[in-house]
Amino acid sequence: xxxxxxxxxxxxxxxxxxxxxxxxxxxxxxxxxxxxxxxxxxxxxxxxxxxxxxxxxxxxxxxxxxxxxxxxxxxxxxxxxxxxxxxxxxxxxxxxxxxxxxxxxxxxxxxxxxxxxxxxxxxxxxxxxxxxxxxxxxxxxxxxxxxxxxxxxxxxxxxxxxxxxxxxxxxxxxxxxxxxxxxxxxxxxxxxxxxxxxxxxxxxxxxxxxxxxxxxxxxxxxxxxxxxxxxxxxxxxxxxxxxxxxxxxxxxxxxxxxxxxxxxxxxxxxxxxxxxxxxxxxxxxxxxxxxxxxxxxxxxxxxxxxxxxxxxxxxxxxxxxxxxxxxxxxxxxxxxxxxxxxxxxxxxxxxxxxx
Amino acid sequence: xxxxxxxxxxxxxxxxxxxxxxxxxxxxxxxxxxxxxxxxxxxxxxxxxxxxxxxxxxxxxxxxxxxxxxxxxxxxxxxxxxxxxxxxxxxxxxxxxxxxxxxxxxxxxxxxxxxxxxxxxxxxxxxxxxxxxxxxxxxxxxxxxxxxxxxxxxxxxxxxxxxxxxxxxxxxxxxxxxxxxxxxxxxxxxxxxxxxxxxxxxxxxxxxxxxxxxxxxxxxxxxxxxxxxxxxxxxxxxxxxxxxxxxxxxxxxxxxxxxxxxxxxxxxxxxxxxxxxxxxxxxxxxxxxxxxxxxxxxxxxxxxxxxxxxxxxxxxxxxxxxxxxxxxxxxxxxxxxxxxxxxxxxxxxxxxxxx
Ligand SMILES: CC(C)[C@H](C(=O)O)[C@@H](O)C(=O)O
Ligand SMILES: CC(C)[C@H](C(=O)O)[C@@H](O)C(=O)O
Numbered sequence: 242x243x244x245x246x247x248x249x250x251x252x253x254x255x256x257x258x259x260x261x262x263x264x265x266x267x268x269x270x271x272x273x274x275x276x277x278x279x280x281x282x283x284x285x286x287x288x289x290x291x292x293x294x295x296x297x298x299x300x301x302x303x304x305x306x307x308x309x310x311x312x313x314x315x316x317x318x319x320x321x322x323x324x325x326x327x328x329x330x331x332x333x334x335x336x337x338x339x340x341x342x343x344x345x346x347x348x349x350x351x352x353x354x355x356x357x358x359x360x361x362x363x364x365x366x367x368x369x370x371x372x373x374x375x376x377x378x379x380x381x382x383x384x385x386x387x388x389x390x391x392x393x394x395x396x397x398x399x400x401x402x403x404x405x406x407x408x409x410x411x412x413x414x415x416x417x418x419x420x421x422x423x424x425x426x427x428x429x430x431x432x433x434x435x436x437x438x439x440x441x442x443x444x445x446x447x448x449x450x451x452x453x454x455x456x457x458x459x460x461x462x463x464x465x466x467x468x469x470x471x472x473x474x475x476x477x478x479x480x481x482x483x484x485x486x487x488x489x490x491x492x493x494x495x496x497x498x499x500x501x502x503x504x505x506x507x508x509x510x511x512x513x514x515x516x517x518x519x520x521x522x523x524x525x526x527x528x529x530x531x532x533x534x535x536x537x538x539x540x541x542x543x544x545x546x547x548x549x550x551x552x553x554x555x556x557x558x559x560x561x562x563x564x565x566x567x568x569x570x571x572x573x574x575x576x577x578x579x580x581x582x583x584x585x586x587x588x589x590x591x592x593x594x595x596x
Numbered sequence: 597x598x599x600x601x602x603x604x605x606x607x608x609x610x611x612x613x614x615x616x617x618x619x620x621x622x623x624x625x626x627x628x629x630x631x632x633x634x635x636x637x638x639x640x641x642x643x644x645x646x647x648x649x650x651x652x653x654x655x656x657x658x659x660x661x662x663x664x665x666x667x668x669x670x671x672x673x674x675x676x677x678x679x680x681x682x683x684x685x686x687x688x689x690x691x692x693x694x695x696x697x698x699x700x701x702x703x704x705x706x707x708x709x710x711x712x713x714x715x716x717x718x719x720x721x722x723x724x725x726x727x728x729x730x731x732x733x734x735x736x737x738x739x740x741x742x743x744x745x746x747x748x749x750x751x752x753x754x755x756x757x758x759x760x761x762x763x764x765x766x767x768x769x770x771x772x773x774x775x776x777x778x779x780x781x782x783x784x785x786x787x788x789x790x791x792x793x794x795x796x797x798x799x800x801x802x803x804x805x806x807x808x809x810x811x812x813x814x815x816x817x818x819x820x821x822x823x824x825x826x827x828x829x830x831x832x833x834x835x836x837x838x839x840x841x842x843x844x845x846x847x848x849x850x851x852x853x854x855x856x857x858x859x860x861x862x863x864x865x866x867x868x869x870x871x872x873x874x875x876x877x878x879x880x881x882x883x884x885x886x887x888x889x890x891x892x893x894x895x896x897x898x899x900x901x902x903x904x905x906x907x908x909x910x911x912x913x914x915x916x917x918x919x920x921x922x923x924x925x926x927x928x929x930x931x932x933x934x935x936x937x938x939x940x941x942x943x944x945x946x947x948x949x950x951x
Contacts, residue, residue: 323794325786325787328787355714356714357714357826358712358714358825359710359711359713359715378754378788379790381791383791383792385791385795390758391759393757394756394758395755395756395757395791395792396755396792397753397754397789397791397792398738398751398752399738399751400749400750400751401749401750402747402748402750403748403749430839430842431679431680432672432680432683433680433683433734433838433839434752435680435684435734435752436736436738436739436740437750437751437752438680439680440740462842463842463843463845463847464846464855466821466843466850467846467847467849468850470712470851471850483788484785484789487785487788488817490818491818491819492818492822492825495822495823495825495826500822
């Protein structure tokens with residue numbers, strides 16, 4: 242069986258980590274006899290925007306919708322294009338148009354990576370953040386009034402729907418139900434965000450009724466971030482709104498040592514549209530061009546993509562490979578962010594060689 | 597000069613830590629010859645709500661508005677009253693009605709308290725979160741439609757105003773300008789929250805023009821929470837919207853070891869209305885009634901109140917006292933959350949004895 246993959250490196254270090262993601266993918270494909278066909282796209286980046294006045298060509302939807310998956314780097318270059326234009330014109334548009342309503346992000350302490358948390362070992366932190374990925378706080382409704390005057394007012398609406406909430410909850414409960422601890426934590430803020438978040442809580446309660454074997458707890462987002470730092474071992478599956486999931490899935494990987502290695506899957510579980518796989522990190526303009534970005538976020542995203550495409554063993558081989566390289570910890574191979582003197586390529590090649 | 601203080605213990609451990617806050621206050625008042633008059637109120641708690649159907653009496657505004665300050669414990673008891681009712685009916689109402697538009701929260705590693713962050717010493721973390729406290733994501737506009745049906749939709753509006761943003765920014769810039777490092781960090785999320793947050797960024801840029809000596813940087817809230825964990829030494833003054841400030845001012849104290857000791861000042865800088873001083877922690881129903889809550893959050897809030905009332909030396913004496921008790925680290929005195937076998941009272945008395 243052959244899979245068609247749309248490859249979109251984007252901006253900054255997206256272009257540097259993408260080749261290593263592809264290298265790992267190729268190594269796994271060769272070993273497991275998987276047929277992957279790549280099509281490379283040069284849109285969804287700021288160069289494209291500056292040349293064409295938009296982030297994507299007009300026919301982007303039709304050009305991408307038939308792919309089995311999208312393998313994405315990172316987008317944004319705020320010195321040249323405001324972030325909300327570059328992001329809403331590309332990545333955030335993909336998530337919505339392709340109804341990738343699940344953003345799945347593992348938070349896992351890896352061997353050989355030093356956690357900033359004192360005395361934490363790999364066994365202490367191994368959970369998933371399941372983030373709602375299409376609605377909520379990331380709305381496009383709102384605007385400004387009395388512009389440029391003292392009484393200027395700016396409004397943006399958070400929009401939550403029963404359909405939108407229930408489907409992400411169902412996914413999270415199903416995931417929790419398959420894991421040994423069967424524990425689900427809901428991120429809320431219903432004491433302060435007094436209209437949408439109490440509704441979120443109600444839906445969690447309703448959904449919990451269908452999963453009697455899953456233990457459910459909930460924390461307000463403020464204390465939840467505190468508990469990520471104080472008690473990372475408490476968590477198994479954490480389900481959160483778009484904004485809260487965004488925050489937790491940077492904080493979680495930071496507690497695991499670095500967001501440089503964290504992957505994410507933007508999933509359309511119905512399979513109507515392609516799902517999109519990308520590292521959690523951004524385009525990192527501050528280090529772009531130096532070839533020192535950590536490629537593991539991209540490589541781990543490749544593993545999540547293979548798993549999504551049904552190749553569990555190949556996905557596992559990639560994870561096993563980068564865990565082995567990290568355990569070995571050869572400083573000539575590792576990138577500077579994890580204490581090495583190597584670069585994007587040395588680390589990517591070492592991992593591919595192990596697959 | 598005499599100061600009138602409204603004392604509102606609230607719910608749960610609010611009632612347990614309040615006596616220790618008052619004990620410290622009295623000790624400082626005696627030593628520095630300050631005349632404090634207390635009036636105790638039994639409203640703003642869930643007992644009051646269950647008896648009267650509301651959190652506050654009808655004339656609460658008139659009864660409180662003339663005080664020089666409000667000394668507050670904690671409110672909420674979700675098993676008996678939904679949080680959004682108890683909080684919006686009391687604390688959040690005070691913040692708005694008394695225009696306490698600054699929520700000032702120190703994040704400081706204290707001697708003798710173990711940070712969850714590896715290898716961090718007190719010198720590595722000493723910053724303020726300045727939180728906008730009256731508008732933003734904590735709005736009361738929005739509602740539900742198509743209730744109880746599959747197409748149910750729930751909307752809540754984030755409302756930011758130029759007046760509201762500029763005044764909190766001005767306060768934060770002034771504070772940064774008085775500190776040796778003169779550094780201000782703005783919490784944003786303008787890549788995702790595409791209407792209100794770009795406006796926030798614009799106002800930061802405009803205000804920065806008036807403070808050429810303050811170094812300004814900004815981070816999206818997701819990576820900012822990561823940087824609190826990875827680089828707490830980067831920060832000096834962090835300014836944030838209502839929601840982002842709420843998150844950062846729990847996460848910051850957690851990185852400093854425990855939110856049990858963190859204080860906060862809800863300030864009306866114009867002096868038109870009383871300011872309110874309260875610990876960052878909540879009413880903690882899980883440990884309420886056992887007498888083991890850490891009273892330092894309440895005691896440190898007393899110090900912030902004295903400072904606000906113009907008694908800098910008395911405020912400092914309280915801080916010096918609890919730092920001394922923490923440095924000493926007698927386990928018979930300390931509460932369990934910081935590794936002791938003592939209780940709320942032993943710790944409160946030890947601190948008062950040092951003032
Ligand atoms: C209790 C809650 C409404 C409150 C808030 O979110 O403001 C609290 O978390 C705080 O930080 O003071
Ligand atoms: C770049 C940004 C818009 C995006 C988000 O907030 O979703 C990113 O932070 C992420 O987590 O994928």
